[in-house]
Amino acid sequence: MLWAFWLAFTSYDMVRSPRFVGLENFVSLSRDPIFTQALANTLVYIAGSTAVILAVALALALAINTRTRGARYCLSGIFLSNIMPIIAVCLVWRFLFHPHGLVNQLLSPFGFGRIDWLTSESLAMPAIIGVTVWRFAPYFMVIFLAALVNIPGEFYEAAAIDGASGLRRFRYITLPLLYPVMFFVVVVSALLCARIFLMPYIITGGGPGGATRVLSMLIYETGFSYMKMGRAAAISVVLFAIAMVFTLLQMRLFMRGEED
Amino acid sequence: MPSRRRRGLEGAWLGLLPLAGLTMLFLLPVIWMVTTSFQAGEKMFQLTTEWIPSVWHPENYPNALSRAKFPLYFFNSFVVSGLVMAGNLIFCTLAGYGLAKYRFPGDRFLLLVILSTLMLPLEVTLVPTFLIVHKFDWLNTYQGIAGPLLIDAFGVFLMRQFMLKIPSDYLEAARIDGAGELRILTRIIIPQCKPALAVLAIFAFRDSWDQFLWPLAIVSRDELRTYPLGLVRFGEDYGNPPTEQMAIAVLATIPVFLLFVILQRGLRSGFGLSGLKG
Amino acid sequence: MSTTMSPETTLTQQSLTRRRALQRFGALGLGAAALAGVPTRARAQAKAPVKLTFWTWENPQQRPYIVNRINMFMQKNPHVQVDVQVFTFGDLGKKVSVGFATGTAPDGYATGDWLMPTWLARNLIAPQEAKLLGYPSVDAFRKDHADAFVQGSIHDGKIYGFPLWFYGFANYLNTKQYREVGLDPEKDQPQTWAQLGEIAKRLTIKQGNKFTRQGFKFAMHAAQWTMIQFNPIVAQCGGQWFDTSGKCTINNEAGVKAMTIRASFVRQYGAEDPADTIATNPLPQMDWLKERCAIFSCHPIPPAAIKSQNPTMEAEHYYKAVLMPGVTTDKRYSSCYGFNLVVSARASKDKQEALQDMYRFILADPVDCWEATAPFTMARKSGWTDSPKVKTFPDVQAIIAAKDTGVFLPRTPVWTELADAMHRATQKVVLNNADIKGALDEAAAEVDRATAEFKKG
Numbered sequence: 004m005l006w007a008f009w010l011a012f013t014s015y016d017m018v019r020s021p022r023f024v025g026l027e028n029f030v031s032l033s034r035d036p037i038f039t040q041a042l043a044n045t046l047v048y049i050a051g052s053t054a055v056i057l058a059v060a061l062a063l064a065l066a067i068n069t070r071t072r073g074a075r076y077c078l079s080g081i082f083l084s085n086i087m088p089i090i091a092v093c094l095v096w097r098f099l100f101h102p103h104g105l106v107n108q109l110l111s112p113f114g115f116g117r118i119d120w121l122t123s124e125s126l127a128m129p130a131i132i133g134v135t136v137w138r139f140a141p142y143f144m145v146i147f148l149a150a151l152v153n154i155p156g157e158f159y160e161a162a163a164i165d166g167a168s169g170l171r172r173f174r175y176i177t178l179p180l181l182y183p184v185m186f187f188v189v190v191v192s193a194l195l196c197a198r199i200f201l202m203p204y205i206i207t208g209g210g211p212g213g214a215t216r217v218l219s220m221l222i223y224e225t226g227f228s229y230m231k232m233g234r235a236a237a238i239s240v241v242l243f244a245i246a247m248v249f250t251l252l253q254m255r256l257f258m259r260g261e262e263d
Numbered sequence: 264m265p266s267r268r269r270r271g272l273e274g275a276w277l278g279l280l281p282l283a284g285l286t287m288l289f290l291l292p293v294i295w296m297v298t299t300s301f302q303a304g305e306k307m308f309q310l311t312t313e314w315i316p317s318v319w320h321p322e323n324y325p326n327a328l329s330r331a332k333f334p335l336y337f338f339n340s341f342v343v344s345g346l347v348m349a350g351n352l353i354f355c356t357l358a359g360y361g362l363a364k365y366r367f368p369g370d371r372f373l374l375l376v377i378l379s380t381l382m383l384p385l386e387v388t389l390v391p392t393f394l395i396v397h398k399f400d401w402l403n404t405y406q407g408i409a410g411p412l413l414i415d416a417f418g419v420f421l422m423r424q425f426m427l428k429i430p431s432d433y434l435e436a437a438r439i440d441g442a443g444e445l446r447i448l449t450r451i452i453i454p455q456c457k458p459a460l461a462v463l464a465i466f467a468f469r470d471s472w473d474q475f476l477w478p479l480a481i482v483s484r485d486e487l488r489t490y491p492l493g494l495v496r497f498g499e500d501y502g503n504p505p506t507e508q509m510a511i512a513v514l515a516t517i518p519v520f521l522l523f524v525i526l527q528r529g530l531r532s533g534f535g536l537s538g539l540k541g
Numbered sequence: 542m543s544t545t546m547s548p549e550t551t552l553t554q555q556s557l558t559r560r561r562a563l564q565r566f567g568a569l570g571l572g573a574a575a576l577a578g579v580p581t582r583a584r585a586q587a588k589a590p591v592k593l594t595f596w597t598w599e600n601p602q603q604r605p606y607i608v609n610r611i612n613m614f615m616q617k618n619p620h621v622q623v624d625v626q627v628f629t630f631g632d633l634g635k636k637v638s639v640g641f642a643t644g645t646a647p648d649g650y651a652t653g654d655w656l657m658p659t660w661l662a663r664n665l666i667a668p669q670e671a672k673l674l675g676y677p678s679v680d681a682f683r684k685d686h687a688d689a690f691v692q693g694s695i696h697d698g699k700i701y702g703f704p705l706w707f708y709g710f711a712n713y714l715n716t717k718q719y720r721e722v723g724l725d726p727e728k729d730q731p732q733t734w735a736q737l738g739e740i741a742k743r744l745t746i747k748q749g750n751k752f753t754r755q756g757f758k759f760a761m762h763a764a765q766w767t768m769i770q771f772n773p774i775v776a777q778c779g780g781q782w783f784d785t786s787g788k789c790t791i792n793n794e795a796g797v798k799a800m801t802i803r804a805s806f807v808r809q810y811g812a813e814d815p816a817d818t819i820a821t822n823p824l825p826q827m828d829w830l831k832e833r834c835a836i837f838s839c840h841p842i843p844p845a846a847i848k849s850q851n852p853t854m855e856a857e858h859y860y861k862a863v864l865m866p867g868v869t870t871d872k873r874y875s876s877c878y879g880f881n882l883v884v885s886a887r888a889s890k891d892k893q894e895a896l897q898d899m900y901r902f903i904l905a906d907p908v909d910c911w912e913a914t915a916p917f918t919m920a921r922k923s924g925w926t927d928s929p930k931v932k933t934f935p936d937v938q939a940i941i942a943a944k945d946t947g948v949f950l951p952r953t954p955v956w957t958e959l960a961d962a963m964h965r966a967t968q969k970v971v972l973n974n975a976d977i978k979g980a981l982d983e984a985a986a987e988v989d990r991a992t993a994e995f996k997k998g
Contacts, residue, residue, distance in 0.1 A: 014997065024997075035990065036983070066282055073279050077286040079527065084289055086465075086519050089473040090491045091512035095296045098505065102817045103751065105295055117750050122816040122972040137289070201475060205495070211968035212975075223476075226389075227635050228957050230659075231994065250375075397643050483596075483626055483636060483645070496599070496629040 010236035021233065028237035038238065040213055041221040045245070047128060048217055049196045052135045056192050057185065059140040064147035065173075078148075085141040093205035096134045097121070100206070121207050124214040131203055131215050138202075139195060143188045150184040151177070190253040197246045218242045293516075300324070300513045304504030320506070324514070327507035330497065336490040337514070340472060343408045343489060347471035348464055350413030355463060358414065359422025360452060364434065374423075377416045389480055396481060403484045412471050418463050425459035426452060461529025469519050490515055591895045593623045594647040596637065598630045602843050602914040603706065603880075607651070610903040617902075621895050631763075634659075641665055641887075648888040649896040654693045654702065654881050655950045661696055662954040662995075667886040668699035673897035675905075689949040690879055690920045702881025703900040707920035709877035709943030710769060710838045710865060711936070712737075713826070717859035718744055718754070718835040730863045732870045734774075734802050737836070741812035744835040755834040756812030759803065760825045761971070764957075764964035770838060771963065772876040772950055774799040777868040782951040782959070789988035791963070792981035800977045802868075804970050815971045830854070838865055838875065841916035841940050862936035864943060877947025879920050918944050958991035 011028060015021035032038045063081060067074045084092070099105045100120040107118055120130040154177065162172045200219040203209055209216035209224075216224075218238060226235030294314075300323055302316045328334060362374055392411050401407030429452065437447050453460070475491040482488055494515070497508050523530070597607055604627055611623050626647070628636055634656055640646030641663075652660065660666045676682040679700060683691050686704055694702035716726040722743050731737035741756025760766035775782065780795030790796065806813040813834075820827045829837035830850040841862070848855040867873035882900045884893050904910060907925035915934055918941060925931055926941070953959060966984040969975035 031990075031994070037987065063285070066285060069282075074282060077279075077282050079523075080286040081289045082523070083293060083520065086469060086516075086523050087293065088469075088491070088512070088515045088519065090475060090494055091296065091515055092292075094494070094508060094512060095292050098299075099292060099295065102814075105291070119816040119972070122968070124969070124973045137292070141289070201473075210965065211972045212965045224961070227638070228961070229955075229991070230638055234994075393639070394643055397645065402645060479632070480639065483628075483640075485626065496632075 008236070008240060010233050011240045013233040013236075015232040015236075024233065028234050029240075032234070032237055032241075037213065038221065041216050041218050041238075042241070044128065044213075044215060045197065045217040045242070048132065048135075048199070049193050049245075051128070051132045052139075052196045053189055053192045055132060055136045056140050056143055057188055059136055060143035060188065061147055061181075061185075063140065063144040064151055067144070068148060068151045078145075081144065082141045084137055085139065089138075089201050090205070092134065092138055093202055096130075096137075097206045100130050122211050124211055127207050127211060127215045131206060134202055134206065135196065135199065139192060143192060146188060147181070147184060150181055154180055187253070190249050193249045194246060194253070197242065197249070218245075296509050296516075297513055299506055300509040302506050304506050323504075323507050323510045327510040328514075330507065331493045332485060332488070333490065333493055333511060333514075335486065336488050336493040339405070339408075339487060340489040340491075341518070342405050343474075343478075344468050344471040346405065346409040347412045348468040350409065351415055351418050351463055351467035352460060354414040355418035355422045355467075356448075356453065356456070356460070358419045359426055360448060362419065363423045363426035364431065374420075377419055389476070392477075393480055403482055403487050405487075407481050408474075408478050408487070408489065409471070411477065412467075412474065415467065415470070418467060421459055421463060422456065425456055429455055458529050458532040461526045461532075465519075465522055465526050465530060468522055472515075472519055588620045589891065590620045590622065591891055593621065593649060593892055593895060593899075594626070595623055595896075595899075596626050596628060596633065596647040596650040598633045598651060599627050600630070602845065603917065606910060606913045607705075607903060611899065614899050614902045618895075618898070621899070623899070641885075646885055646887065648892045649882065649884050649899075651705065651880050651882055652702070654690065654704075654707075654879050655952075655956050657693045657696075657702055657881065657883075658952050658954045659956065660883065661701060665886055666701050666883040667888070667893055668701055669703060669884060669893075669897050669900075671700060673894060673901065674700065674703055675901045685922050686920045687877075687922065687944060689877055689947060692949065693952055694881055702883050703897070703904075704920035705880045705882060705904065706914070706917045707877065707879030707944060708841050708916075708918045708940070709945075709947035710773075710840060710875040711862040711939050711943045712836060712838045712865050713829060713842065714861045714863060715829070715832060715835045715854075715859065716861050717854075717857075718832065726861050731836070731866045732873065734805070734866050734868060737866045738805055738810040738812065741806060741836060742810045745812045752814040752817060752833075754832070755814055755817075755828070756810070757806055757836045758813050758818065758828055758834040759806070759815070759838075759971075760820060761815050761818055761968070762820045762825060764960035766825055767964045767967050768950060768960045769876045769878065771799065771803060771967070773865060773874050773948055774802055774868075776874065776948045777872045778802075783953065787992055789959075789985040789992070791988075792978065792985040796981055797977055800967075800970060800981060803967070804977065807971055808974075824850070841918065843915060843917070858935070862939045864939055864946075874946045874948050875943050876950055877944055878950055916940050953992075955988065955991040955995050959988050962987040962991075 010021065012023060012025060013021035014024045014028070067078055101107075102117055102119050102122075106120065107115070110118065118126065120126050158176050158180075159172060162176055198219060199217060200223065203215045203217055203220055204223075207215045209220050219242065222235045222238045222242070225238060226232050298314055298316065301319050301321060302313070302323075303318060303320055358377075362370060396402065396407045396410055399407075399410075401410060433451055434447055437451060442450070473491070474489070475495065478489045478492055482492065490511070494508065494511050497511065595611065597604060608625055608627075611625060615621055615623055633650070634652070637646055637650055637652070646665075671677065671679050671682050674682065676685065679695065679698060682700055683695060686694075687707055690704055690707045694700060694704060712731065714726055714730075719726045719729070724740065724743065729740060731740050737757060744754065744756040745752065746754040759770050775791070775796060778795040778799045780793065780799055781790050784790045807815060818828055819831065819833070824830070826837055826839045826842060827850070828834045829839070830847060832851070832854070844855055847860070854860055864873045865875040882896075882903070884896050888896070904919070904921065907919055907921060907923075908928045908930060910919060911925050911928070911931055915931075916937060919925065931937060950956075951959065962984040966980040969980045970977055
């Protein structure tokens with residue numbers, strides 16, 4: 004890892020020895036529209052995925068926590084998407100998002116015409132976010148479930164006695180108690196999304212026109228296709244900085260938890 | 264109170280329908296994968312999906328397996344993932360224990376460092392890791408593929424968090440009784456950590472089973488390839504329909520799924536879900 | 542795929558220990574019996590043993606041929622032991638690069654010739670000797686190979702790559718679909734892009750917003766193919782990838798014209814649906830093979846490949862290969878590209894010599910090569926084009942003409958960046974209706990940046 008940091012200040016094409024160039028890599032990156040695009044893509048992706056994962060995971064957890072018979076099996080069923088090999092996930096979804104694939108087939112009764120998910124600059128990223136949510140939401144659903152299950156029943160009983168409706172109970176009891184977990188989910192989900200590589204790589208190849216190329220893909224391309232390891236290292240420093248923000252947040256979370 | 268019980272029973276089954284619907288929605292892609300793996304190649308791009316194939320093609324499976332040395336690839340993946348799972352169980356437990364129970368100057372800092380190494384994607388550390396593995400002469404070996412994955416910061420963190428919950432008084436009492444550290448670890452800590460170990464096991468196995476980029480970099484001999492390498496390079500031959508690709512995908516899903524089923528109970532308590540009703 | 546030693550090799554190895562000798566007792570017996578028949582041979586070839594590593598790419602016709610020839614070479618040269626590894630087409634270049642970076646590169650490998658500048662710029666490949674390759678001089682070597690090709694292989698008067706296959710793109714027509722709409726595959730060959738557009742429009746069948754059949758398609762799945770298919774249009778329009786100062790000029794008038802032609806099948810003629818494709822890296826011609834498009838330009842397609850996806854098409858032979866269309870009827874050229882066998886500059890002298898010997902042997906029987914891998918044509922001119930096996934191959938004239946009149950891909954050390962930039966620009970234009978000049982301007986700027994970076998070193 005330290006080697007990677009040092010490399011960021013050099014120019015290294017993997018064959019000749021690295022050549023020290025100071026901040027040149029960073030300067031040229033800041034002027035490179037491809038880098039800015041990848042940076043923007045990554046941030047959009049992290050924000051979008053995290054937000055949707057949060058909502059979906061919470062919704063799923065609430066749905067399963069309703070003392071329904073058989074919920075346990077639904078839990079396992081939903082969790083399968085998190086267990087499935089990521090390669091299989093990518094390959095399957097690439098077919099599902101084909102103009103005549105399953106997604107469009109399911110949407111067409113609702114009046115949607117043909118949607119070119121993976122070839123449209125505006126829709127490709129939402130498609131990738133969709134796959135991400137499908138893959139990761141179950142994991143966070145379980146985290147939420149654990150928190151929900153451990154809320155003492157007395158709170159609800161007391162509220163029921165006071166005559167509070169379901170919605171008010173949710174708003175004033177459940178939600179506030181879940182804030183720490185939600186924070187955890189946001190942080191961990193953001194960290195996972197920052198590192199994502201295989202999904203955009205296999206499903207869209209970073210396209211169309213670079214619309215789904217995220218920083219980790221750019222790092223891979225710059226280093227291994229264009230043989231510019233120094234520049235790739237510089238990009239990874241940027242990615243690391245982004246991830247660091249979330250890591251520090253997570254650390255604070257846990258440290259505070261420990262001091263309680 | 265009769266009214267509550269009645270409401271409870273009705274509620275128990277009523278809620279199942281939408282929940283089952285939701286589950287089905289989530290499972291659609293998986294079902295599609297399985298269905299497609301039995302389809303004829305031509306059916307792949309029709310306008311409507313044929314959920315139950317009119318003609319079953321189970322020969323997709325042996326055909327797919329024979330396209331490349333897939334049985335060997337799967338075996339390799341098993342060995343590597345087994346190694347990684349075992350390694351994680353051992354090392355993460357040890358590291359987590361050290362970080363949880365021993366206070367030493369800079370332990371918070373060390374935790375930060377460990378976590379931050381997690382945060383870099385593999386592509387960045389690919390070349391230096393490769394060079395290190397090369398120095399050990401572990402290129403094209405099982406230990407080379409498994410090596411960098413043997414310990415994972417998430418796992419260390421997980422074990423640490425779990426172990427923090429174990430009251431130190433137990434340990435103090437044991438030490439006073441004269442038990443050695445190793446015995447404390449094996450007799451007291453580990454049995455209490457079974458749920459966390461279950462979680463660790465399945466995620467370590469799954470992450471190693473998923474690995475694509477690292478084996479791609481480190482393996483240049485066909486005998487050592489893992490199944491993702493075979494799957495992605497599938498169809499370099501003329502004439503491998505995507506249905507066969509799906510067959511391999513299904514086969515790849517089975518081991519992880521089985522592991523999940525086996526460890527399910529441990530997983531549920533590991534996540535803290537033992538109180539879940541239903 | 543690795544190859545193992547034959548019993549004869551075991552015998553001539555100097556480093557046999559007694560234990561290994563005992564273990565190989567059975568092999569020894571066999572080997573002795575075999576050797577008894579050729580005593581002179583064994584003695585004459587008792588040279589120092591050489592171990593080679595050789596990497597090549599996967600292709601269902603080409604790879605088995607190379608590997609078979611290497612096995613034959615090892616039998617004839619028992620002191621040489623070759624370890625062959627096969628990689629996917631896309632991966633090979635990267636694996637070799639990483640190999641060079643880490644000291645694990647193979648001694649010899651096959652490379653696409655568009656990557657030659659990349660290897661040469663970094664001094665990674667060694668010059669090869671004409672004599673070892675079977676030619677009296679470099680000049681004789683040059684004369685015996687297609688011009689466009691050998692320019693990339695000879696550098697500074699020295700040979701750096703030994704050519705294997707070299708071919709151009711031909712336009713493949715589905716003659717059954719042609720006749721369906723009342724066209725004649727002989728007379729109604731598309732000679733210009735405008736003609737192709739009109740013909741493609743007639744061949745297109747739509748159902749609402751779904752194309753049941755596209756008239757003509759360009760490949761959309763990989764940067765390599767975008768370049769190969771776009772390159773000749775650029776040349777036909779009089780455009781250039783770089784000017785003499787090294788600046789990228791794809792965004793000039795000629796470039797815009799070329800891209801307009803490229804996009805015309807979607808925008809003007811409505812004959813192409815670029816988002817709807819089942820083409821993949823291994824099978825770019827999949828849409829055509831499955832009769833989802835009537836015309837597709839492609840490298841030579843072996844009959845076995847057609848048969849595996851569409852046996853009826855192959856059995857009834859309702860396809861035809863013709864020259865690519867041109868901007869005018871006299872400029873019907875396509876791109877051509879090929880594969881070289883190269884030697885790592887880091888291999889020892891005796892390994893380099895053994896490799897060149899092997900390379901010469903691989904292509905020592907061109908007619909045999911043609912039989913095994915037709916219709917992939919070879920860069921070499923002599924020794925095969927007159928054979929009746931070649932002459933009677935369907936459409937072979939068009940295929941050979943495509944090779945001979947083809948224009949080469951741009952030779953630049955920033956090839957990968959150029960291809961990626963063009964691929965992105967094409968996606969923007971064709972899939973998202975972007976402004977052509979704007980997209981090309983962006984691509985040119987990208988390439989200029991990459992060139993500047995490369996010059997800095």
